[in-house]
Amino acid sequence: MQGTPADEAREAVVEAALGKLDLDAKARLLSGQDMWTLPALPEIGLKSLVMSDGPIGVRGVRWTADDPSIALPSPTALGAAWDPELARRAGVLLAQEARRKGVHVLLAPTVNLHRSPLGGRHFEAYSEDPHLTGWIGAGYVNGVQSGGVGTTVKHFVANDAETDRFTVNNLVSERALHELYLVPFEIIVENARPWGVMTAYNTVNGTTMTEHHHLVNEILRGDWGFDGINVSDWTAARSTVAAIEGGLDIAMPGPETVYGAPLAQAVRDGRVDESKVDDAVRNVLRLAARVGILDGAEPVVAQPPATVDGEALAREIARRSFVLVRNENAALPLRPGTVALSGAAARDARVLGGGSATVFPSRIVSPLDGLTAALPEGSVTYAVGADPNEELAVADKGFGLSAVCRNAEGTVIGTGSAPNGQLQWMGDDLPEGVTHDTLHTVDLTGTFTPRESGPHTFGIKGLGAFTLTVDGTTYYDDVQRPDKEDPFEAFFGAPVERARVDLTAGETYEVSLSHVVTLPGGIPLKVVGFALAHQDPQRDPDELIAEAVAAARAADTAVVVVATTERVESEGFDRKNLQLPGRQDDLVRAVAAANPNTVVVVNSGSPVELPWRDEVAAVLIGWFPGQEGGAALADVLTGAHEPGGRLPTTWGSLDDAPVTQVIPADGELAYTEDVFIGYRAWEKEGRTPSYAFGHGLGYTDWTYESIEVRGMTATVRVRNSGERAGREVVQVYAAPVERDAERPARVLAGFAAVEAGPGESAEVVVELLRSAFEIWDESANSWSLVPGSYKVQAGRSIADRRVGVTIEV
Numbered sequence: 001m002q003g004t005p006a007d008e009a010r011e012a013v014v015e016a017a018l019g020k021l022d023l024d025a026k027a028r029l030l031s032g033q034d035m036w037t038l039p040a041l042p043e044i045g046l047k048s049l050v051m052s053d054g055p056i057g058v059r060g061v062r063w064t065a066d067d068p069s070i071a072l073p074s075p076t077a078l079g080a081a082w083d084p085e086l087a088r089r090a091g092v093l094l095a096q097e098a099r100r101k102g103v104h105v106l107l108a109p110t111v112n113l114h115r116s117p118l119g120g121r122h123f124e125a126y127s128e129d130p131h132l133t134g135w136i137g138a139g140y141v142n143g144v145q146s147g148g149v150g151t152t153v154k155h156f157v158a159n160d161a162e163t164d165r166f167t168v169n170n171l172v173s174e175r176a177l178h179e180l181y182l183v184p185f186e187i188i189v190e191n192a193r194p195w196g197v198m199t200a201y202n203t204v205n206g207t208t209m210t211e212h213h214h215l216v217n218e219i220l221r222g223d224w225g226f227d228g229i230n231v232s233d234w235t236a237a238r239s240t241v242a243a244i245e246g247g248l249d250i251a252m253p254g255p256e257t258v259y260g261a262p263l264a265q266a267v268r269d270g271r272v273d274e275s276k277v278d279d280a281v282r283n284v285l286r287l288a289a290r291v292g293i294l295d296g297a298e299p300v301v302a303q304p305p306a307t308v309d310g311e312a313l314a315r316e317i318a319r320r321s322f323v324l325v326r327n328e329n330a331a332l333p334l335r336p337g338t339v340a341l342s343g344a345a346a347r348d349a350r351v352l353g354g355g356s357a358t359v360f361p362s363r364i365v366s367p368l369d370g371l372t373a374a375l376p377e378g379s380v381t382y383a384v385g386a387d388p389n390e391e392l393a394v395a396d397k398g399f400g401l402s403a404v405c406r407n408a409e410g411t412v413i414g415t416g417s418a419p420n421g422q423l424q425w426m427g428d429d430l431p432e433g434v435t436h437d438t439l440h441t442v443d444l445t446g447t448f449t450p451r452e453s454g455p456h457t458f459g460i461k462g463l464g465a466f467t468l469t470v471d472g473t474t475y476y477d478d479v480q481r482p483d484k485e486d487p488f489e490a491f492f493g494a495p496v497e498r499a500r501v502d503l504t505a506g507e508t509y510e511v512s513l514s515h516v517v518t519l520p521g522g523i524p525l526k527v528v529g530f531a532l533a534h535q536d537p538q539r540d541p542d543e544l545i546a547e548a549v550a551a552a553r554a555a556d557t558a559v560v561v562v563a564t565t566e567r568v569e570s571e572g573f574d575r576k577n578l579q580l581p582g583r584q585d586d587l588v589r590a591v592a593a594a595n596p597n598t599v600v601v602v603n604s605g606s607p608v609e610l611p612w613r614d615e616v617a618a619v620l621i622g623w624f625p626g627q628e629g630g631a632a633l634a635d636v637l638t639g640a641h642e643p644g645g646r647l648p649t650t651w652g653s654l655d656d657a658p659v660t661q662v663i664p665a666d667g668e669l670a671y672t673e674d675v676f677i678g679y680r681a682w683e684k685e686g687r688t689p690s691y692a693f694g695h696g697l698g699y700t701d702w703t704y705e706s707i708e709v710r711g712m713t714a715t716v717r718v719r720n721s722g723e724r725a726g727r728e729v730v731q732v733y734a735a736p737v738e739r740d741a742e743r744p745a746r747v748l749a750g751f752a753a754v755e756a757g758p759g760e761s762a763e764v765v766v767e768l769l770r771s772a773f774e775i776w777d778e779s780a781n782s783w784s785l786v787p788g789s790y791k792v793q794a795g796r797s798i799a800d801r802r803v804g805v806t807i808e809v
Contacts, residue, residue, distance in 0.1 A: 006298060010289040013297040017044040017285055018278060026281045027264035032254030034427035035527075036061045038284070045295025046288055051152075051231075051252075052101065054108030055124065055140075056352055056626065057359035058094055060101035062429050063529075065360035065419035070097055070310035071352055074605045074624035075110060077321035079126030079648035080696075082729045082751060084139030086320060091143020091151075093308040098149040104291040105150040105196060107356075111137040111184035114606065114649045115160040115677045116659045120574040123353040123605020123624055127648035128678030128693065129748050130180050131769060134187025141192035148301030150291055152231055153188050155200035157181050157215060161662035161669070163574045166236075169203040171670040177204075177215075178776035178783075179675050186224055195228040195287050199248060201236045207246075210237045216247035229283045240266050249280040253427075311628055318632030323621040323645035324697040331597055331617035333639025333699065337556025339375060341368060342385030342548035342591065343584070345563035345603045348397070352624045353605045355571020360419070361627035367561050367601065370630030374638050385548030385560065386541065386587035388580065391567050392459040392495040392533035395421025399511070401446035401532070405431055408440040418444055421513075421532035422461070428526075436526045444532055445512035453505040454537030461495040462530025465516040468498050471509045475499030494567060495533030541583045548587060549594045558595040559637070560588050561622075563603035574662045578609045578654045588612045601633065607651040610690060621645065639699060646696035646729050646797070650679050652689030658682060679798050680744035694748075694797035700726035704802030705761065707732075707794045714749075714766045716794045716803070720756040727755045730764045730794055733801060734772040737789035747772050749792065768792070773809045785809065 003011065021029075025041055033039040033048070040048040053059050057069040070093065072078070078087055098106055110121075114128035126133045141151045158170045158181045172181065188194055199209040199216065209215070210232045220226045230249045237243050237251035240258040244266075251257035266272040285294060292299030324332065349366040352358060372380050395401070403416040403423055416423075416431035423444060430439065448470075450456060460466050460480055468476040476498040483493065503509060513532040552558035562584040568575060579585075592598040592615045599618040602608065603625070613619055620643060625632060635641040654660065658681035659673050676684050679693040700722025708715045716730050730753070735746035749772035754764040770785075777784040786809070793804035 006300070010286065010297045013294060014282060014285040014289055017046065017294060018281055020044050021281065023264050023267055023274065023277070026277050027267070028260050029284055030250055030263065030277070030280050031257045031260035032250070032252040034255065035253045036426070038250065046285070047293035049105065049284075049288055049291070049293060050103050051105040051107055052098065052103040053356050054094065054106045055110055056357060057361070058097040058101055058103055058106060059359045060103060063424035063426065064417070066417040067360070068362035069359040070314060071359050071361040071627040072314050073318045073321050073626040073629070074123045074353055075126050076123050076605050076648060077623035077625060077645070078140070078317060079132065079136050080321045080323055080621070080623065080645035081317065082132070082646050082648070083320065083753060084135045086317060087136045087139030088143035088146075089308070089313060090317060091140045091145075092147055092305050093310055093313050095144045095147020095149040096304065096308055097310070099147065099304060103149065104293060105152060105287070106144055107152050107154065107198060109137045109140045109151065110154055111188065112155060112160050113180060113184070113677065115671070116662050117578055117607045117654065117657050118575045118660055118662045119160055119606070120162040120569060121353070121355065121571050122649075123569050124357050124571075128650060129648070130183035131187065131748055132648055134184035137184055138188045138191040141188055141194045145192070145195060146301065147304050148291060148299055150195035150287055152196035152198040152229070153185055153194045154198035155233055156185060156197045156209060156220070157200065158204050158671075159200035159202050161574050162572055163663050164667070166201045167203070167667060168664045169206060169668045171668055172204060173671070173674055174778045174781070175776045176671055176674050180677065182219065185220070189220070189224045189226050195290055196231060197226070197228065198231050198233055199236065201233050208236075208238060210248045211239060211242040211246035213246045221247060227283070227286065229287045241271050244272055244276045244280065249283045314626045315628035315632045315635070318625040318629050319635045319641045320644035321623055321625070322632070322636050322643040323647055323695070324618065324643040325621060325647070325651070325691045325695060326613060326616070326619040327697050328617050331557075331599055332620070332637060334557055334637050337379070338554075339371060339380050340383070340548070340551040340555035340558045340595070341371060341380055341561070342383045342551065342558070342587065343561035343563065344384050344387040344389060346559075346561035347382060347384070349629055350563050350565070350603055350624060351626050351629050353569050354566035357571070364627050365630035367630045367633050370632070370634035371559070371637065373631070374634035381551045381555065383548040383551050384544050385591070386544060386583040388563050388565050388582040388584055389535065390582055391565070392457060392497060392535045393566070394461070395448070395532045395534040398449045398451055399446065399534070401444055403431065404443040404445055405434045405439055406441045406443065407438050413438055418446075421534065423528060423530060425528040430528070439517050439528070441514060441516055442528060443512055443514045447508050448511045449508045450503045450505050450536070452536050454502065455500045456503045456537060457497055457535040458499040458501065458511070459495040459497045459533035460513065460530065461493065461533050462515065464518045464530070466530070467514040469512045470499060470501045475501070495531065545583065545587050545590050549590045552591045552598070553594040555595065556597065558591050558598040559601065560591050560598065561601045561603055562588065564605070564608060569605050578607060580608055585611060589615060592616045599637070607649060609653050613690060621647070642698045642700075642726055643696070644698070644727060646694050647691055648693075650682055650689045650693045651691040652682070652687070656687045656689065658685045658687065676744065680747070683745040692797045692799035694731050695799070696729070696797070698726045698728070700724050700758070702726070702728045702796070704794060707792065707803040707805050709768070709792050709805055709807050712768045712770065714768055714792060714794065715763055716766060717761060717763050718754060718756070719761040720758055723758050725755070725757045727753055728796075729753050730766065731797065732766045732768065732792060732794045733798060734768065735791045735793070736786065737791060737806065743775060743786070746798065748798070766794075
């Protein structure tokens with residue numbers, strides 16, 4: 001990439017600093033010194049580079065609710081807004097959060113594709129369409145980096161499922177790589193100049209991604225001109241020589257990695273040319289210069305952008321992301337009158353997905369909170385109705401806990417806060433006065449005041465020796481062992497039930513979970529991680545549904561919130577089905593039978609089956625809506641704001657879904673569908689989904705009046721034919737007139753948004769993608785324009801195309 005004078009000045013500082021380093025210092029710089037940081041090198045004026053997980057918030061270097069972060073809606077929600085500018089604004093906020101926490105690089109965004117609806121981590125990615133993903137991702141990266149904070153676009157590449165993610169060999173054609181999986185990365189490199197990428201755990205066509213010379217050195221760096229750092233996913237780097245030859249700059253986490261001393265020794269042994277090390281160090285120093293931690297180098301951003309109101313932006317993104325997929329008889333906005341709210345997630349909101357994307361907001365506005373605040377006093381009733389949490393969750397509401405650290409003699413050597421029941425201390429992030437050498441036992445101890453009377457279930461999440469005591473009785477004193485060989489099992493594995501205790505609501509009880517600290521195998525870092533888990537008394541499901549039905553029958557409107565759980569959508573595993581857990585489907589059907597004016601809010605990060613969708617008045621997809629989700633929901637339900645989202649991914653049943661294979665066979669996962677994923681596959685198979693890609697309703701109507709195409713520009717005229725102002729996402733699709741079984745029937749060629757008042761017309765200009773008329777020619781190893789006639793159509797979704805014109809290419 002051609003640099004500016006400022007870039008050239010930074011490059012001169014980088015070269016001067018590089019020339020002062022000996023081999024050992026250079027090798028050390030490429031290896032994490034702990035979980036989140038690189039070592040400082042005072043001899044060249046280099047401070048320690050700090051990285052942090054994202055992508056919906058900046059957790060910082062501590063995994064604890066004691067260090068809160070703004071929690072934005074899930075990436076699928078940001079994708080559903082179809083608005084790169086909104087993504088840019090989200091990035092600016094996250095840069096602000098990063099700077100507040102002393103973070104220089106955000107480990108985000110995730111731009112892998114929704115290849116199959118069973119992908120367990122899809123809530124963390126934007127869309128099934130590569131171009132929509134790329135445009136949203138470019139906006140996000142531009143926003144973060146405008147705040148002087150680096151990004152690492154991940155996970156490069158074809159990291160589209162979680163099963164056997166450390167070892168799976170994904171077999172992907174060059175055509176599918178270039179037409180689908182590489183596209184978002186290429187768009188972001190071209191339009192946002194990211195300062196980093198993260199290479200994935202998985203293997204692609206026989207080569208693990210941290211060693212993939214072809215994809216990293218030849219395509220990413222060569223063809224695209226990427227000049228940022230390439231950091232491994234955590235523990236993904238496996239071979240010193242192969243990694244440095246394959247273009248990997250940083251091996252994380254430390255202190256024990258394939259770089260550092262092993263890399264220096266490989267150079268001395270003649271197995272690695274020192275110029276390869278210099279190339280990697282140069283990339284790291286360039287990043288350090290860009291973020292302002294290399295003396296003598298002017299940072300890219302000297303003055304951060306104006307302060308952003310995080311809570312307000314989180315609320316705006318949420319309401320802009322909500323997708324109204326059904327609204328019969330204008331059930332929404334809510335009519336005046338009483339509202340019967342039900343669903344466990346209406347009270348205890350699930351605002352984000354599980355895994356490394358987790359952050360801890362200082363507050364969460366639930367749907368119950370939001371509607372109670374927005375509607376007249378006494379007009380909202382609440383019933384649980386159905387609880388999807390069939391497993392234990394981290395101890396939270398009603399618990400007051402702290403961590404007490406002891407040495408082998410039982411002497412207290414330090415204490416730490418524990419805002420909830422989960423402890424994760426990584427590296428040297430230990431309470432004051434505590435070291436790994438002296439730490440023997442951690443007591444998570446305190447009180448619990450239950451909200452409900454009855455048998456409460458307690459459990460343990462983690463590996464090793466534990467003692468669980470409730471109200472003076474010890475219920476477990478043994479060693480908890482792993483179910484599978486996964487170095488992250490202690491963090492992402494399911495809690496194990498260990499006690500059931502009858503407790504009385506409002507009474508306060510002593511609880512403690514004592515853990516003898518041992519270091520988990522397979523993680524090259526000292527980590528203390530475990531959790532006290534809990535579940536409220538489980539009432540009879542039929543009784544819960546009956547209570548919700550009675551309330552719904554007496555109300556003017558019934559609102560049911562249904563949700564997935566952390567054991568359904570999380571990092572570390574794929575989904576087994578698309579069903580809502582528990583008795584939630586039964587709840588919706590029963591409430592809808594009692595009240596024809598039933599609105600269902602779907603609280604999930606990715607598609608779920610909605611078998612009752614035609615039996616209810618309205619269905620609103622709410623994603624994982626972030627910390628302000630309940631307030632945003634009230635904004636939309638009451639009509640204060642229009643639901644702004646359009647589906648970034650096709651929603652349908654698993655039986656009809658064209659691509660469902662996410663489990664490898666003999667270590668390999670063949671992408672046999674080639675270029676046909678998402679709507680491309682649904683159209684190829686001639687199957688009708690529940691809700692099509694791009695679908696979404698507002699609170700007004702739109703008439704598409706005309707489309708004109710000149711060159712690679714489409715001009716679409718629309719009219720707001722409804723009764724209130726609104727915003728429309730105009731989607732343009734290109735389809736070859738002569739059908740070719742090797743090509744999708746049509747692809748998204750561009751989109752743009754327009755706003756208009758009642759009765760007003762507006763024109764929107766959409767730049768068409770050249771790639772909509774091209775294929776990747778594997779024999780020529782290049783893009784090839786496919787001449788012929790194309791229908792260029794504009795509309796409200798891929799299945800609702802309103803106007804069109806035929807052009808010759």
